[in-house]
Amino acid sequence: MRVEPKTISESRILHFVTIAMVLTGALALSISDADGRYTRTWIAVNFLIEATVAFLGTLYFASLKKRNGTETFVNLILLAVMLASLVWEPIQRIFFGNGRPFELILMFAVKNTFLVMAAAGCWKKYQQFAAWGSIFLIISAATTYSGPDMIVLAGLELMLGFFWLFYSYWNTLRIALLPADKKQNLGKSLLLSSLALVLFLIISFSSGNPVVHALKGIMPSSGGDSRGDLYARDGLGDGELLVAGKFDIRSFAPIENAPFMSSDDPSLYDIMSDTYEDEGEISKNIDRAIGLRMQDQKFEEKELPDAENINRHFSTARQQKTAEEKSAEGISSDALLHVSGRTPLHLRLETYDIFDGVNWFSEPLKEDYKKSFSLKERFEKPYIVVNNKAHTLSQECRNELHVITNNHLKSNQLPAPLHLREIHIDLVDRIDLFDWHQESIVKLDRKELPRLVPMHLISHFPDRKMIQYRDARFATLSPQQKHYVALPELPLIPKIRKLANELVTDLENDWDRIKRIEQYHRQHFQHDRSIVFGGKQQLPLERFLFERKAGPDYLIASSAALMLRSLGYSTRLVSGFYASPDHYDIKSDHTPVLADDVHFWVEVKVGPSASDWCTIEPTVGYAVLGPPLSLYEKTIEAFLAVTNWLGKHLTLSLLTLGSIISLFIFRYQIIDFLVTGWLMLYRPRDTRRLIFRTLWLLELRARRQGQKRPVTMSLSQWLKLQADNLAINTACLSELAQYVNWAAFAPCSADKTHTPHTEQISDCCNRIINDARWIKRSP
């Protein structure tokens, strides 16, 4: 027998170094691919999976080599891995909605192949391929990403690469078995590797924007132009379209130009008109008035809207547009805003405080309202602190970041959550640029918000379950501002008050009453924007509340606001946008806010501080953002979701579970049955194959009985041991052992003189298939 000389591939150290090299390359590629899309935890988990696969693969290939496995089989595995990497992409795109550009698909297929090659490094050629491939991986990764972690990985790869080269050379010298031509190849390899490393160093560290130099013109699908490739990544050709980017302002547009661009973009008023139809007329016969006490009336009349504040009132009476008007080219269907961060999110733009029965009016900002902004630095970036008095709703409230990007909303009001704390726009460190639009709404001292500029908003989202004043009487907590509880003097109001009182009659607690009103609206009123109350006979709110029980969100919110005011709680109507989690785009990690997302809701004051307002969402289908869930809460939520799903599909779940358990318990019987049937129906023509399939069936039955043949015991020895346990005579077993030995070890040349008779073999196999079953012994 030819015993192979010890070669470099057999050196375990070299094998492990090769695996380490490929894992380093794979990690670099993962980091380059993640580029802010995925968290460090995701990268770490990914790396651990790859390391585990490499480790298990190494064990498998080592045992395969020991078992005299062929390289053809390894090649098949490599081919399968590469194809699987390619096949995975369409699955990912169809079922998960995300994907990678063409060059990354190829790179990941190559990476997976190199990973398997590294695992199969007990064969010399795979080890060498994998070692060189790892350098290719790291070069590719370094050309698309140049963070500090990449430099560390490149350094590590460099060290490992040199070690691999020198060690393999040293080993070659030590064993002194390689022929002269291989030594020449080694010299070439050293030269080529040095060139590759120098090239890598030049590309990785000499250029400020390596991707442009390295890939421009080479990778056609690279770049942010999604029109060319839906899954293209940012890099080349950016500028026209919005791309994902939360922190680097330069990835969007130059700030100098952005705030001053004039356009025909819609204002909030346009969007409301478009979404809720145009304002309608109300019969003059219908009474409508603002229910204020006499001493307050003078002030309110003075503050009623004038021409300058045209968009600061909202009418609940609307009229249907004609079909032509609806289909006219108007506002672009593109998103008005892009929101990055947790959703659902209520972005406030306008609050309405006074209601006359038909119209809601905003309370103008008092002239003496203090402009309270200050500047502070966080991570060397300027942050504008919004110094309106902090809420006292819950004890602990974490800061949470949302990034809003104005795509084409024409407004200078900053769409922001209720408890806004800080604002950061890169390079903007002037507090005089900010002002109050209303008491709790910030505006920019410009005509409109800058376009395509990420605006970082840090806010609080108090947990409604943890509100600390839940047992207090809100009315007594602070001096009430009259207009927040004012009701119009209409015949409708007593009806509303009566209904509200009936709803909360059994409740003592203010917070519970508020929730009851909110819940009542969510349960009893259907949200339907297509219903428009433009009639001249009745107030829209009355028709909505007591007749249709369905309507647009502004009527639902108005109804809730009036009910809450009738119970004595300070309430205001709020309009703005609702960033719906249903619109979340997994690819860009943004939630687009469309014109249709304009929304009305209610805020109620539930604490003593001026900022203790709480969002109440009376419209069904909309949700209020709570604090982020902890890992425990997420686990519980996931568990409940699974339990709920299983509960809904109980029969199916039980059937599936039962089937799985049965399949597991009776797995050997099922396989035995199938194999026996298969052997009875399809008898291999090749005698040797018949013998091996019979042996396989016998060993399968043995495994079922826990009598698996030890790998160091010969078949004859094992069958002698098992003879007493089997319901078949010993002679037949000896015969089978003889045939198996012949089939496995007799060369073809020996067949001519010593081939057992095919009939005998067939007969013996038949007896084994039918009768060779283990006798169960009593314990």
Add this chain to the structure above:
Amino acid sequence: MSTLIENDTKMDLQQEYSRIEQLSDCLNQVLKGKSEVIDNVIICLLSRGHLLLEDHPGLGKTMLAKTLAALIGGRFARVQCTPDLLPSDITGFNIFNQKTHEFEFREGPVFSDIMLADEINRATPRTQSAMLEAMAERQVTVDAVRYQLSQDYFVIATQNPIDQHGTYPLPEAQLDRFAMKLTIGYPEEIDEIRMLAAAIDQDSDAVTEREPVFNEKELLETQQKIAAIPVAESVQRYLVQIGNATRKHPHLALGLSPRGLLTWQRVAQAHAFLNQRNYVIPDDLLETALAVLSVRLGIDQSENRVLIDEILQSVKLPDYALPSSN
């Protein structure tokens, strides 16, 4: 070599099997109840190896050797090894003939077909070494002249495990020349009764004076046929793996040498032939492992079986699967 098997007729092989069966029967009559030992002796003979018998006196070692010599129709020689035995007493020497005034070579006991070296460990290492060339190459060199020995030259050496005073343990180089080390052991009670019964009114020389089963040519042909039995690569790989396991074993100073592997392969071929198979299977290696490994692992006899079992348990058997060449 495989053509030898292919061209052979089944009838020819039947003749071979029949002769081996006769040989086995005759030896079983001499050494009752020791069929396993006899099988190993025959395997050793057929594989052209040499045999080391380690056992107490009076267990039938000499009788076995003499009977075997008679059955293969060869010359038998016996050397009683003592510390004063000289190499020339074994190989032969040149003596000056006064009449012809020339040196004449007088052949030693190595010029026989079966040589029994009794109590070989009593001879000095110098004398023991004199047998190295004869055992390995079937030739001796005396005074720079090379003499060819019989092609059937077969050494059966014995050594006594109890009486270790005044003995010289065999060096590893010499041990490696033996194919097997066997112990005969005391017979069972029933076998001893049979032996006693058979000895009544029987000449002690009668058992050793039997008609030969083989002639010189036939034995050589059989040995050549055995050497041509093919061994699958998976079995050879298994053999090498066992060899590696002996070399790496912490309790063994010396593992199996490549010559040891070659010898074991030949022994396995002979074992296969004895079982009327013309291919080698892993069981051939397993069943001859104790006899083959005992002689060359340099360990105490009492530890042999445990240690060899441990080594065999550490190596996975070849898969029972279609040969890759198919």
